[in-house]
Amino acid sequence: xxxxxxxxxxxxxxxxxxxxxxxxxxxxxxxxxxxxxxxxxxxxxxxxxxxxxxxxxxxxxxxxxxxxxxxxxxxxxxxxxxxxxxxxxxxxxxxxxxxxxxxxxxxxxxxxxxxxxxxxxxxxxxxxxxxxxxxxxxxxxxxxxxxxxxxxxxxxxxxxxxxxxxxxxxxxxxxxxxxxxxxxxxxxxxxxxxxxxxxxxxxxxxxxxxxxxxxxxxxxxxxxxxxxxxxxxxxxxxxxxxxxxxxxxxxxxxxxxxxxxxxxxxxxxxxxxxxxxxxxxxxxxxxxxxxxxxxxxxxxxxxxxxxxxxxxxxxxxxxxxxxxxxxxxxxxxxxxxxxxxxxxxxxxxxxxxxxxxxxxxxxxxxxxxxxxxxxxxxxxxxxxxxxxxxxxxxxxxxxxxxxxxxxxxxxxxxxxxxxxxxxxxxxxxxxxxxxxxxxxxxxxxxxxxxxxxxxxxxxxxxxxxxxxxxxxxxxxxxxxxxxxxxxxxxxxxxxxxxxxxxxxxxxxxxxxxxxxxxxxxxxxxxxxxxxx
Numbered sequence: 001x002x003x004x005x006x007x008x009x010x011x012x013x014x015x016x017x018x019x020x021x022x023x024x025x026x027x028x029x030x031x032x033x034x035x036x037x038x039x040x041x042x043x044x045x046x047x048x049x050x051x052x053x054x055x056x057x058x059x060x061x062x063x064x065x066x067x068x069x070x071x072x073x074x075x076x077x078x079x080x081x082x083x084x085x086x087x088x089x090x091x092x093x094x095x096x097x098x099x100x101x102x103x104x105x106x107x108x109x110x111x112x113x114x115x116x117x118x119x120x121x122x123x124x125x126x127x128x129x130x131x132x133x134x135x136x137x138x139x140x141x142x143x144x145x146x147x148x149x150x151x152x153x154x155x156x157x158x159x160x161x162x163x164x165x166x167x168x169x170x171x172x173x174x175x176x177x178x179x180x181x182x183x184x185x186x187x188x189x190x191x192x193x194x195x196x197x198x199x200x201x202x203x204x205x206x207x208x209x210x211x212x213x214x215x216x217x218x219x220x221x222x223x224x225x226x227x228x229x230x231x232x233x234x235x236x237x238x239x240x241x242x243x244x245x246x247x248x249x250x251x252x253x254x255x256x257x258x259x260x261x262x263x264x265x266x267x268x269x270x271x272x273x274x275x276x277x278x279x280x281x282x283x284x285x286x287x288x289x290x291x292x293x294x295x296x297x298x299x300x301x302x303x304x305x306x307x308x309x310x311x312x313x314x315x316x317x318x319x320x321x322x323x324x325x326x327x328x329x330x331x332x333x334x335x336x337x338x339x340x341x342x343x344x345x346x347x348x349x350x351x352x353x354x355x356x357x358x359x360x361x362x363x364x365x366x367x368x369x370x371x372x373x374x375x376x377x378x379x380x381x382x383x384x385x386x387x388x389x390x391x392x393x394x395x396x397x398x399x400x401x402x403x404x405x406x407x408x409x410x411x412x413x414x415x416x417x418x419x420x421x422x423x424x425x426x427x428x429x430x431x432x433x434x435x436x437x438x439x440x441x442x443x444x445x446x447x448x449x450x451x452x453x454x455x456x457x458x459x460x461x462x463x464x465x466x467x468x469x470x471x472x473x474x475x476x477x478x479x480x481x482x483x484x485x486x487x488x489x490x491x492x493x494x495x496x497x498x499x500x501x502x503x504x505x506x507x508x509x510x511x512x513x514x515x516x517x518x519x520x521x522x523x524x525x526x527x528x529x530x531x532x
Contacts, residue, residue, distance in 0.1 A: 052256075052257070053185075054072060054085060054086035055086045057072070057086065057182060057185075058070040058071065058072055058086045058087060058088065061156065061158065061175075061178055061182075062088065062158060064174070064178065065141070065158045065161075065167075065171055065174060065175060065178075066161055066162045066163070067158035067159060067160060067161060067162065067167075068088075068159055068160040068161075068162055069087070069088040069089075069135075069158065069159040069160065070087065070088060070156070070157065070158050070159070071084050071086075071087040071088070071089070071104070071155075071156075071157045071158075071159075072084070072085050072086040072087065072154065072155075072156060072182075073085065073104050073108070073154055073155040073156075073157065074153065074154040074195060075099070075108055075152065075153050075154055075195070076096075076195075077195065079096075080098065080099045081096045081097065081098055081099060082096065082097050082098075082099065082104055082105055082108055082154075082155060083095070083096045084096075085154075089133065091132075091133040091134060091135070092132065092133060095129060095132070095133075097126060097129075101126055102124065102125065102126030102129065103116060103122075103124050103125060103126070103140060103142050103157070104142050104155045104157050105126070106124045107142045107143065107144050107155045107157075108144065108152055108154070108155050111144050111146075111152045112144070113141070113142065113143040113144065113172045113175070113176055114141070114142050114143075114172075115139075115140070115141040115142075115166075115167045115168065115169060115171065115172040116139060116140050116141070116166075116167075117139050117166030117167065117168075118138070118139065118166065119137050119138070119139070119140065125137070125140075135159075137159050137160065138159075138160045138161075138166075139159075139160060139161055139165075139166040139167050140157060140158065140159045140160070140167065141157070141158050141167040141171055141172045141175055142155050142156065142157040142158075142175075143155070143156050143172060143175045143176045143179045144179065145179050145182065145183045145186070146179075146183060147183065147187055147192075148187065153192070153195055154183075154186075156175060156178065156179045156182065158171075158175065213246060213249050213250065213253065214391070214394050214395055214398055215387060215391045215394065215395070216390070216391065216394070217382070217386075217387035217388050217390075217391045219382040219386065219387065220382070220387065220391070223250070223379060223381065226377070226379055227250060227253050227254055227257065227379070228257065230254060230377045230379075231253070231254045231255075231257035231258040232257070232258055232259065233258070234258075234259075234260075234348050235376045235377045236329060236348070236349045236350070236351070236373070236374055236375075236376045236377070237251075237254055237349075237350045237351070237376070237377045237378075237379065238314075238350075238351050238352070238353075238374050238375040238376075238377070238378045238379070239251060239350065239351070239352040239353075239379050239381060240352070240353060240354070240357075240378065240379070240380050240381065241352075241354060241380060241381030241382070241383070242354050242381075242383045242428075242430055242486060242489070242490075243354045243429065243430065243432070243490060243493075243512075244384075244429045244430035244431055244432030244433055245381045245382070245383055245384065245430040245431060246381060246430075246431050247312070247352035247381060248267070248310065248312065248352070250379065250381065251308075251310045251312075251350045251352060252265060252310075254308075254350055255307070255308040255310075255348075255350070258308075258348070260306065260307050260308055260348055263304075263305075263306040263307030263308070264303060264304045264305075264306070264307035264308070265304070265307055265308050265310065266300045266303050266304035266307065266308070266309050266310065267310045267312060268281060268282060268300050268309065268310070268311050268312065269312045269313060269514075269515070270311065270312065270313045270314060270315075270316040270317050271312070271313035271316045271514055271515060271518045272313075272514060272515035272517075272518060273515065274517055275316075275318045278317065278318060278321055279318075279320070279321045279324065279337055280297075280299065280337050281299060281300060282299050282300050282301060282321065282324070282325070283299040283301060283324060283334050283335070283336055283337060283343075284296070284297050284298040284299030284301075284302060284336045284337065285297055285299075285336050285337035285338050285339075286336050286337065286338040286339040287338075288338060289336070289337045289338025289339070290337075290338065293338065296336070298336075299336065301328065301334065301343075301345050301347055302343065302345060304345075304347050305345050305346055305347060306346055306347070307347065307348070308347065308348045308349070308350055309347050309348070309349050309350070310350050310351075310352070311325075311349065311350070311351040311352070312351075312352050313352070313353060313354070313355075314351040314352060314353040314355075314357075314374070315353040315354070315355025315357060315360060315366065316355075316518075319365070319366075319367065322366070322367045322370050323367070323370075325370060325374075326367065326369060326370045326373060328345070328347075328349070329349060329370075329373045329374060330373065332344060332345055332346065332347070333345065349374070351374055354486070354490075356486070357371050357375075358371070383427070383430055384427040384430045384431055384434060385426050385427050389423040392422055392423050392427075392434070393419060393422070393423065395431060395434055395435075396414060396419065396422050396434065396438055397414060399434065399435050399438035399439065400412065400414055400438055400441075400442055400449065403438055403439040403442040403443070404442050406439075407439075407442065407443060409442060409443070410447070412442060412445045412446075412447055412448055412449050413447065413448045413449065414448075414449050415448050415449055415450050415451070417450065417451040418441070418449045418450055418451045418453065418454055420451075421451045421454055421456065422434070422437075422454070425456055428489040428490070428492055428493040429493040429497075429512075432512075432513065433493065436511055437454055437455055437456065440453075440454075440455045441453040441454050441455070455500055457496065490522075491522075494508070494512065494519070494522060494523070497511050497512055505519055505520070
């Protein structure tokens with residue numbers, strides 16, 4: 001890579017959230033420095049809004065300093081380069097400069113603020129960027145971003161004072177004050193955690209965060225683009241994929257990148273509720289609807305009015321309730337249990353399932369008209385095993401850091417044999433299983449995670465001896481993928497989790513993130529008696 005070069009446009013543009021465009025002329029009274037983060041208070045710490053937060057932050061800084069452009073540079077500790085993470089750069093997707101190169105590179109290396117009233121003749125000014133973008137820099141100021149330990153991990157930079165004239169030392173002091181606010185906010189994000197992880201483990205690939213979803217596999221990048229197309233609309237979205245592959249994260253990404261981001265996001269897990277209660281949970285009930293109903297209770301749809309209802313495990317929705325959901329999708333109205341008056345709601349619906357809905361439709365277990373109504377936009381999430389070894393490593397290293405922080409432990413090193421084992425494993429429980437595996441290993445390890453710390457079966461194809469014998473899989477080469485029906489993959493994973501928690505079904509349900517009743521039902525399907 002050349003000293004400064006634009007990155008190809010494989011990163012996504014910021015989420016559709018920003019302040020009004022920068023003023024064409026100098027505002028008469030720019031915002032006070034102490035107020036820069038105030039309008040963004042609702043976004044600070046909300047990872048799902050990370051791209052929107054960063055871009056809006058740069059907008060606010062430029063307005064406050066009365067600058068034409070602003071740039072947030074972050075330090076890539078592996079390449080020893082700065083890269084533009086959020087910037088007013090309509091000409092290119094991203095710019096990189098080497099540490100020490102240009103004003104921003106100098107600030108990152110020297111750790112001191114710089115203001116350049118006139119770049120002509122300034123040895124630290126790197127004119128190649130202007131030649132690359134076609135933009136003419138007349139004056140600039142840049143200050144370092146420091147973490148709690150005082151280490152520099154980025155640079156804030158502004159270009160060209162609106163209305164003419166150079167930036168002054170007073171502007172640089174203001175920018176330094178702003179940088180302190182910005183740094184505090186950034187250190188609470190996963191982006192900062194990933195930069196720190198990359199510094200401590202330079203041999204590992206740096207993860208890319210899209211709305212708290214880590215991964216750069218081609219199927220995920222395609223999904224990111226689809227989310228950004230669907231999110232700004234009110235289209236109903238159906239997320240399909242195996243259990244544990246991140247459907248709720250994508251649902252939240254759709255919500256917060258859309259026009260309803262400031263309204264409620266209400267989740268209903270159909271698998272965690274007894275069938276008799278799902279209708280009441282969704283639609284509420286009137287006083288006197290049943291014994292004990294001594295007052296009116298609104299349901300999830302009313303609670304989410306103006307926002308988004310996320311219906312998880314849609315395939316578990318009883319057929320008696322499917323008709324009422326269809327009415328909500330068609331007319332945005334329903335009746336409470338025991339009621340006769342139609343209730344109007346303004347909600348967006350995002351649903352998710354790991355079930356084969358077309359097959360359920362063919363078998364008469366799911367309404368065909370509801371299926372076609374709810375899959376206006378259908379997103380198929382890839383299982384972890386199809387995302388490749390690099391995504392497994394990115395996720396594993398991220399989970400090591402987060403688990404260590406959660407349990408207040410030193411971050412252990414991920415040993416080579418353990419990493420190789422993680423990459424070989426088929427992950428029937430997907431990202432959720434990987435996260436739980438890593439958390440266990442972090443707790444059990446002492447400075448380094450070894451293969452024996454991983455709570456994985458000795459053979460990837462092993463099944464619990466307590467479960468019924470599974471059908472023999474077709475013979476395959478040692479490195480070939482093991483092809484199993486989805487139901488069999490789920491069965492094996494549930495039995496493995498039960499074995500890990502020594503048969504404690506409450507603990508197993510918690511680890512699987514399903515209700516205990518759902519677990520009991522699934523075990524009954526597998527031919528295992530419910531022993532409580």
